[in-house]
Amino acid sequence: MDLLTKFIDTYPIFLKGMLLTFQLTIVSIFVAIFIGLFFAFLKISKVKILEWIADIYIFLVRGTPLVVQIFIFYFGLTSLNISGFWSVVLGLAFHNGAYIAEIFRGAIQSVDNGQMEAGRSLGMSAALSMRRIILPQASRRALPPLGNQFIIALKDSSLASFVGVYELFNIATTQGSIKYDYMSYLLIVAVYYLVLVLFFSIIVNLIEKRMASSD
Amino acid sequence: MSDSVMIQVDKLNKSFGDLHVLKDIDMTVKESDVVCLIGASGSGKSTLLRCLNFLELKDSGIITFEGKQVEKETHDLNEVRQKVGMVFQHFHLFPHKTVIENVMEAPIYVKKLSKNQAEKEALALLEKVGLSDKKNVYPSKLSGGQKQRVAIARALAMKPDIMLFDEPTSALDPELVGEVLTTMKELAEEGMTMIVVTHEMGFAREVADWAVYMHDGKIVEVGHPEELFNNPKEQRTKNFLDSVL
Numbered sequence: 076m077d078l079l080t081k082f083i084d085t086y087p088i089f090l091k092g093m094l095l096t097f098q099l100t101i102v103s104i105f106v107a108i109f110i111g112l113f114f115a116f117l118k119i120s121k122v123k124i125l126e127w128i129a130d131i132y133i134f135l136v137r138g139t140p141l142v143v144q145i146f147i148f149y150f151g152l153t154s155l156n157i158s159g160f161w162s163v164v165l166g167l168a169f170h171n172g173a174y175i176a177e178i179f180r181g182a183i184q185s186v187d188n189g190q191m192e193a194g195r196s197l198g199m200s201a202a203l204s205m206r207r208i209i210l211p212q213a214s215r216r217a218l219p220p221l222g223n224q225f226i227i228a229l230k231d232s233s234l235a236s237f238v239g240v241y242e243l244f245n246i247a248t249t250q251g252s253i254k255y256d257y258m259s260y261l262l263i264v265a266v267y268y269l270v271l272v273l274f275f276s277i278i279v280n281l282i283e284k285r286m287a288s289s290d
Numbered sequence: 291m292s293d294s295v296m297i298q299v300d301k302l303n304k305s306f307g308d309l310h311v312l313k314d315i316d317m318t319v320k321e322s323d324v325v326c327l328i329g330a331s332g333s334g335k336s337t338l339l340r341c342l343n344f345l346e347l348k349d350s351g352i353i354t355f356e357g358k359q360v361e362k363e364t365h366d367l368n369e370v371r372q373k374v375g376m377v378f379q380h381f382h383l384f385p386h387k388t389v390i391e392n393v394m395e396a397p398i399y400v401k402k403l404s405k406n407q408a409e410k411e412a413l414a415l416l417e418k419v420g421l422s423d424k425k426n427v428y429p430s431k432l433s434g435g436q437k438q439r440v441a442i443a444r445a446l447a448m449k450p451d452i453m454l455f456d457e458p459t460s461a462l463d464p465e466l467v468g469e470v471l472t473t474m475k476e477l478a479e480e481g482m483t484m485i486v487v488t489h490e491m492g493f494a495r496e497v498a499d500w501a502v503y504m505h506d507g508k509i510v511e512v513g514h515p516e517e518l519f520n521n522p523k524e525q526r527t528k529n530f531l532d533s534v535l
Contacts, residue, residue, distance in 0.1 A: 100492065105427070125313075150388065187382070189378060189380055189382035190382060190384065191382070192345055192378070192382065193376075193378065193382035194343060194381075194396075195368075195371060196343055196345065196371055196376035196378075196445070197371070197372070197395070197396035197400065197445070198371045198372030198396060198400045198402055198448060199368065199396060200368050203399060203400070207395065207399060208384055208395075211386050212385065212386050215386065236480050264386055271335070
């Protein structure tokens with residue numbers, strides 16, 4: 076049996092896995108953006124204690140393997156009757172939030188201080204200047220590294236298979252073990268990942284182009 | 291010229307760390323006055339201007355604006371800043387907004403003007419600075435002189451009682467300086483109260499009611515520009531003028 080027939084025979088089940096991988100990624104990135112924005116604000120708050128809180132969070136995430144974080148979230152949250160899907164989503168969000176916080180912090184700080192001063196000089200409050208003047212410019216700059224982080228998150232979601240979430244990678248290894256043919260299904264799952272990554276890259280590029288219209 | 295006092299500064303002091311930038315500055319600016327601040331870089335003139343807009347907060351002293359002593363504890367500085375327009379050396383236009391959006395931003399979001407009303411006023415201001423044909427262009431497509439005229443229109447959109455200019459032509463190519471100075475001159479002729487930090491002695495001579503020479507954080511000499519430039523009383527003023535004229 077050649078690879079193509081195996082691909083065709085298994086596509087319904089792989090598409091289900093792809094949908095789950097897609098959901099894991101989208102939902103966890105969505106949550107991670109809010110976590111990231113929150114900690115980015117703590118980092119630039121110039122309030123020592125808030126900066127420390129953000130530093131500790133980032134240190135914890137960067138200092139431990141993602142698979143350990145996922146297991147801790149999985150066993151911690153499922154014991155509180157939270158579903159496996161959501162405990163993995165929150166684990167991934169917790170992880171990506173730290174990297175996204177650094178992306179946002181860098182982007183916000185890269186906007187010339189004169190922009191804030193120009194806003195303030197017109198009578199805008201600091202919060203309004205941040206919202207109307209700084210953040211739109213910062214998010215434009217954050218977009219390329221954010222897109223990168225999306226793709227990393229997508230691929231990292233494969234670690235959810237270790238706690239039994241039936242996403243793409245889990246399906247590949249299961250199929251492989253049922254049919255004593257790991258190689259074929261690993262190659263097939265690689266194609267699915269490539270398609271997803273391609274899809275994400277195109278979306279990010281489209282957004283970037285649209286946002287770049289003023290430059 | 292009216293006699294009502296716009297801004298009064300008494301014994302203003304400001305330090306950045308160990309650096310004492312403003313030392314006991316006293317100054318009174320009346321309505322419709324055009325004042326030029328001159329002096330070498332590092333003399334504190336930009337810092338003085340920024341203190342008047344509360345972008346820098348004073349360490350000590352009193353700033354009285356339109357008869358009220360302004361303190362950050364008792365006043366909403368955002369409200370005061372609405373009345374004090376500021377034009378920066380490097381324009382600081384909002385790059386993600388078109389020319390007209392730059393001018394409309396604060397009237398809509400601070401003054402809560404309707405979009406239509408803000409647009410009407412913004413168009414009139416762009417007309418005034420000669421840039422109504424550029425209204426839908428992004429700042430990156432403008433020359434330096436055009437950018438600065440948009441920045442002036444943006445500040446005027448809040449209908450300020452006084453305009454502060456921080457070296458408005460220093461970042462411009464020489465051939466673009468004239469258009470900005472012309473706009474400023476027109477503004478002065480309409481009776482706008484203006485404080486201008488500048489190295490343009492010609493402009494100071496022509497437009498300013500009086501000029502202030504600052505050195506090392508202190509006001510050294512104040513006078514009518516003609517008098518100050520031709521017959522400076524202080525040796526330091528004379529040295530400075532010799533080096534720039």
